[in-house]
Amino acid sequence: MGYQGIGASVRRKEDLRFLSGKGNYTDDINRPGQLYAVIKRSDRPHATIDSIDIAAASAAPGVVKVFTGADIVEAGLGGIPCGWQIHNIDGTPMAEPMHPVLAVGKVRHVGDPVAVVIAESRQDAKNAAELLDIAYTDMSAVANLTDAVKPGAVEVHDGVGGNICYDWAIGDKAIVDGVFANAHKVVKLDLTNNRLIPNAMEPRVALGDFDTSSGDWTLYTTSQNPHVIRLLMGAFVLHIPENKLRVVAPDVGGGFGSKIYHYAEEAIVTWAAGKLRRPVKWTADRSESFMSDAHGRDHVSTAEMAIDKEGHFLGLRITTLANMGAYLSTFAPAVPTYLYATLLAGVYKTPVIYCNVKAVFTNTVPVDAYRGAGRPEATYLLERLVDVIALETGIDKVELRRKNFIGVDAFPYQTPVALQYDSGDYQTTLKVALKNADWDGFEARRAEAKKRGKLRGIGISTYVEACGIAPSAVVGSLGARAGLYEVAEIRVHPTGSVTVFTGTHSHGQGHETTFAQLVVDQLGVPFDQIEIVHGDTAKIPFGMGTYGSRSLPVGGSAMVKAMDKVIAKGKKIAAHLMEAAVEDIEFKDNTFTVAGTDKSKTLTDISLAAYVPHNYPIEELEPGLDETAFYDPKNFTFPGGCHIAEVEIDPETGVVEMVGFTAVDDVGRVVNPMIVEGQVQGGVAQGIGQALMEACTYDSDGQLLSGSYMDYAMPRANDIPGSLSVATENTLCTHNPLGSKGCGEVGAIGSPPAVINAVVDALKEYGVRHLDMPATGAKLWSIIQAAPSSGHTPAMAAE
Amino acid sequence: MYDFAYQKPGSLADAVSVLSGDMEAKALAGGQTFIPVLKQRLNKPSTVVDLAGLGLSGITVSGDVITIGAMTRHADIASNADIKAKIPGLAHQASLIGDEAVRHRGTMGGSLANNDPAACYPSALLALGGTIKTDRRTIAADDFFQGMFTTALDQGEIITSIDLPIPEKSAYEKFRNPASRYAIVGVFVAKFASGVRLAITGASQGGVFRHTEMEKALSANFAPDAIAGIVTPADGLNGDIHASAEYRAHLIGVISKRAVAKAA
CATH class of the missing domain: 3.30.365.10 (Aldehyde oxidase/xanthine dehydrogenase, molybdopterin binding domain)
Structure with missing residues (x-):
């Protein structure tokens, strides 16, 4: 086996399980007593909901419960929150209309969730969903941008005039206009950026579970950032304290951004699991993905x-x-x-x-x-x-x-x-x-x-x-409602192997390989003695997930900082064990050496001493070799x-x-x-x-x-x-x-x-x-x- | 999909009997169209009658005719040595249908019975002047296709095999839909001693059709130039978000020339 540190094209260690069908995706997870949710979606682009008759669906075989928007309102749940606030040119905040978990009064796009049928089997739920009797009154609709801003266009949200969410600008218009007025030539181009549908290979899935003994909720979901989902859904939608809510994003089959966001289905299954005291699973059909995954560009x-x-x-x-x-x-x-x-x-x-x-x-x-x-x-x-x-x-x-x-x-x-x-x-x-x-x-x-x-x-x-x-303070000043640092915990085990807990999330990128290479490089631990853990809020520290090409520059930097701390502490332990000054200890290739001597201790010697602190500077140093670092990019x-x-x-x-x-x-x-x-x-x-x-x-x-x-x-x-x-x-x-x-x-x-x-x-x-x-x-x-x-x-x- | 009963009869007579006795029963051949339709709940059969147990697959050559069992799979047609040698246009056509998985499940009989206006095989059957054999009769290709998703088959009638006359020359040229990869325009041309037949799939609202003006020109001179001046009107052609009727009309000319060039 050759060099496996930074710069080596190490084969992806996760690929064997992915290619041999042993990945553990959200839909592979099933909980005892699990129910199945099917979402009834609007087939209308824009309509008022005049009535929803759930009687026939509720009475259908296998059906446990039908919920509509009215149930969500009655339960006092919040709307789906937006994580970024933009301000208009005039300083006022953007229009931020309610984004209901299930439609209330109106549907606003084809695919808008209207009701959820929860049944003993997916088949039962699908059959019953066809029995829902929803009376709509169609309204005129706008789909494209230029139509939506025309005077007299129908309003998607009452009171959001001209359908303008915000009117924002950057730069000094007067100065720029002045430059144009005096320019030799002006070249003008009208163009569109076409709207795209993400099409991750794995459709979205959400499985809510409620532990009746502990009173804890767990959401298994196809997410790029489980802590972000826990924060948004727990704090804003379901009002569940974070200590009672665990979000697990296991193997995820591609995201491309579409699995960053908090979606209604996650809130529905988590809330319903608590309400019904049984696990509730929703798995998107591919057709549902086309009309419910967030689109791009446009x-x-x-x-x-x-x-x-x-x-x-x-x-x-x-x-x-x-x-x-x-x-x-x-x-x-x-x-x-x-x-x-x-x-x-x-x-x-x-x-x-x-x-x-x-x-x-x-x-x-x-x-x-x-x-x-x-x-x-x-x-x-x-x-x-x-x-x-x-x-x-x-x-x-x-x-x-x-x-x-x-x-x-x-x-x-x-x-x-x-x-x-x-x-x-x-x-x-x-x-x-x-x-x-x-x-x-x-x-x-x-x-x-x-x-x-x-x-x-x-x-x-x-x-x-x-x-x-991104730099948290900078994005905060620009309207982000989150910090965008990253976190890593490096746990050196007593016998010298390492587990890394990262706040980033791999959904195809190969983090289990790349991040292990960082540990090989910095700590000299063999590649096969390094484990990367991600995607479970019960295991990892509070991290922000993966998007915006941030995992290595931000998440990897957090790992480097945490490993710096491991080395710094290891030097103190090594200094004690080798009766030398800390300043004289050097670390290289998995080994602490007293500079200029042949005295050395391996990282394993040090980690064993840290967890079995018999001969240990216990007065000045805590036992253990387990360091966490948060890194906020500059x-x-x-x-x-x-x-x-x-x-x-x-x-x-x-x-x-x-x-x-x-x-x-x-x-x-x-x-x-x-x-x-x-x-x-x-x-x-x-x-x-x-x-x-x-x-x-x-x-x-x-x-x-x-x-x-x-x-x-x-x-x-x-x-x-x-x-x-x-x-x-x-x-x-x-x-x-x-x-x-x-x-x-x-x-x-x-x-x-x-x-x-x-x-x-x-x-x-x-x-x-x-x-x-x-x-x-x-x-x-x-x-x-x-x-x-x-x-x-x-x-x-x-x- | 909706719940349905499933039967796999061991004889043609039993299959016909089940399908004839129940207007809601549906036959399952390779299922590469039918199963997706079921999964989308677009069809609600009472009983699905699986034809896989009837021994209807196989390829035989007899004189100037190749006989293909209705349940023969695309992959087997694409790789069959006799078909590659004698009707290369058909072998090539079968190799272009769907993807590898589809070609190992989908069948010629199933495709012909479905008569999707963008399917490939109808053009081969029609251009070759083949004959459909069913449990009860034979139907000439010219009488078989009766508009999109419509054929001369009666309720409960099962295609058992397809007879295809061996032409002197044949070729298939397909212009794919960039999304579905079905034919936007597919042209099968076959040259016989008695004349040329050319059939077009994917383009028309009425499903597959013979382009008689081109056939006449090609029968006189089997060369791409012979049809270069022939303009196909857009009337009656399909138009959708991928191709307007005018574009299809134009492509009929281009793709036909290419099919002839490939065959000639």
């Missing part, structure tokens, strides 16, 4: 860049409408503001930026963070705009980027939109990506493709993102890089084939290169999905048209180019002890604009300036048809 924006005659960016001005859906999901308000507008400088030294964001309620499923969360929207907008500037100024698109890059010597770099980038080297990631993608050889490939009747295009995206979420981390996509379009059908993709990312220190490569591959696959295939589609009346895999196009393995090339060129994060920046989202952030830039490049002989995602065959065929002839009149088909 922006409509206008972007303008003011430039001088050399193409230097002078100022950026943006207005964005962001869809919130029918209710505010846990972190929804933060996504189009502090995770979006603060990224609009990108990798460029644009001196002034103004962005106005209106968040809008619609009769659709709530929208929240989805892999990248705001940063893909910012990156897509900016990198498309830069390509259009290149097109309209005639400046080479690589040269235009280079001349506007923040220089390698400019760090720490303060952007005009609040963030301070700590490190990065955009010229290097660009240079390596151009080389890896054989950028210079492209025109030959284009000519060769043309001989085969194909339109070949190449597209580039240079990006930075902000993750490692700043966000700023991964960045360059993505290059190469496509071929079949002009007869419009179909795009990805023929090459090159990613060169700066993710800071890499612990496991194989896992980083996998994370980037997965993110790029999702980005390609967004760019070419995925479209959550509502009709104008609010019916979800893409409600199954028959109509929602997910990328398959053969949609991803076999030549997908992933490399890193890293600069270290300067403010966390690992130097790591995070890699979970870079693929999904950097790739969509690279793909669309390539598609637009391929269509350049048709005069295409822009087209919105997804670039489906049908859409491109229409654009090609609308072009009068190749190479002449600019077609604005997609505008």
Whole structure:
């Protein structure tokens, strides 16, 4: 067995159990006497509930209880809370309408939960749910952003005028307007960021249990952050004190953000378990996932860049409408503001930026963070705009980027939109990506493709993102209702093996491997003597979970700090045992040594002494070797890089084939290169999905048209180019002890604009300036048809 | 799914008897459409009659006809040496249906009886001018398909095998729905000494159909150029969030040319 510390591509130790069917997912957990809950959901986009007759359903075979919104109100439960408050330009707080656990009086989107049937079997519950007699009066509905803000549009929530949740801005509008007034040229682009459905492989599941002897509740749930769920559900919805509520998130099969949030079903099963004194389980159907998991993206924006005659960016001005859906999901308000507008400088030294964001309620499923969360929207907008500037100024698109890059010597770099980038080297990631993608050889490939009747295009995206979420005081000042530190406990056992209790949560990322490598590296403990524990509030300290590429930069940093404490205490014990001064003790390779001597003790010697403190400095030191550290990051981390996509379009059908993709990312220190490569591959696959295939589609009346895999196009393995090339060129994060920046989202952030830039490049002989995602065959065929002839009149088909 | 009774008869006569005696009974072939439909509670049969015990699978060649048992699975059709050699378009078509798991459960008879307007096999049967054999009669392909999800089969009538004449040349070209991977336009072309037959699935509101104008042109000259000028009207074609009727009309021309090029 070779080296298994930082930098080694250690095989993922969790994969054996996942691949052999031995994972322990929430739906694998069953409790004695368990009942089954089926949620009756609205099939109406917007309607008043005139009556609900539960008599027939309640009398159906196997049914134990039917609950409706009225029961929830009577029980005095709270609404589903929102974890982030945004303030309007005028200083007033955002509109925060009630988000009921079960609908009361009205339904506001297809999928809105109306009632729950609890029965002895899932089949009984499903049969009975069909017997619920719900009388609705349909109301007109709004599904898309531009309709929702039109004067006279129906209000999704009474009293929320114009459906505006908030009207927020960043930057000084007067200054930016002044720059635009005097600019050499202004380039403007209208664009949308298409709405996505997350589609984690494992649908959501929630199992509530109540222990009649202890009076404790337990919720087993598909969550990325069990402590966040315990806090939100216990404190705000069910009013259960935290000491009586345990939340377990066991193996979780993918989240991509959709399993961050506190969902109604979690509260329903936990509350019902207490009420009925029996465990209650709910498992989502795939169809339910489409209409109840929080969706992602869904922006409509206008972007303008003011430039001088050399193409230097002078100022950026943006207005964005962001869809919130029918209710505010846990972190929804933060996504189009502090995770979006603060990224609009990108990798460029644009001196002034103004962005106005209106968040809008619609009769659709709530929208929240989805892999990248705001940063893909910012990156897509900016990198498309830069390509259009290149097109309209005639400046080479690589040269235009280079001349506007923040220089390698400019760090720490303060952007005009609040963030301070700590490190990065955009010229290097660009240079390596151009080389890896054989950028210079492209025109030959284009000519060769043309001989085969194909339109070949190449597209580039240079990006930075902000993750490692997040400094608690900073996010608190921006409206977060939570701290975003992380925690780790390092328990060195008497015989020297180690258990790590982490507040982060692995739902596919491979933490059990990566985190063990940190312990190998710092404590020198063999890989197979390290256990990583996560996902159970009864075991782990209060941590904030996994999202925003935070597990390694924030959670890993907490581990490093806790291990520092272990070593510091171990040195004191070693000093005692070896009768030396603490200052003279060195620790390396699992061994404490008295400097300059051959006297040494292994970590196992020390841990044994700590737990069997016969010869021990008991007057000054507590027994045991078990240390906890909380780490609150000093700043966000700023991964960045360059993505290059190469496509071929079949002009007869419009179909795009990805023929090459090159990613060169700066993710800071890499612990496991194989896992980083996998994370980037997965993110790029999702980005390609967004760019070419995925479209959550509502009709104008609010019916979800893409409600199954028959109509929602997910990328398959053969949609991803076999030549997908992933490399890193890293600069270290300067403010966390690992130097790591995070890699979970870079693929999904950097790739969509690279793909669309390539598609637009391929269509350049048709005069295409822009087209919105997804670039489906049908859409491109229409654009090609609308072009009068190749190479002449600019077609604005997609505008 | 709703509760239902399950029967697995050991003889064709018993299966026909159960299905004929109960209007609510449904036959189960490979189940790759039917079981998802049941799981979504879109169908509520009284009894599901499993046809797996009737010995209806197998592929035989006899003179200029290949006979495929109704319960023969896609994977077996895709990999059968005789079909690959004699009707390569069909072997290729079967290899494009669903995914590996679907191809190892789904059957040709089940697909034909269902007559999904976006299914692949109806185009092969129609283009090859095949014959459906049932428990009681034979039905020519031209008479079998009667609009989407509708066939000439009577209640309780079971397809036992499919006879497919061996053409001189054949090919199938499929333009997939990016989400479901069913055909948005699927074209099967077969060239016989007597002429060319070309059938299109996925495109029409009426289900699979023969493109007689193309057949005529191709019978005179079996080359892609022969049909290059043929415009298919969009009237009567399907339109949905993936492809408009106009796009499908256009694709019929493109995909047909490609099918001919592949066969020629």
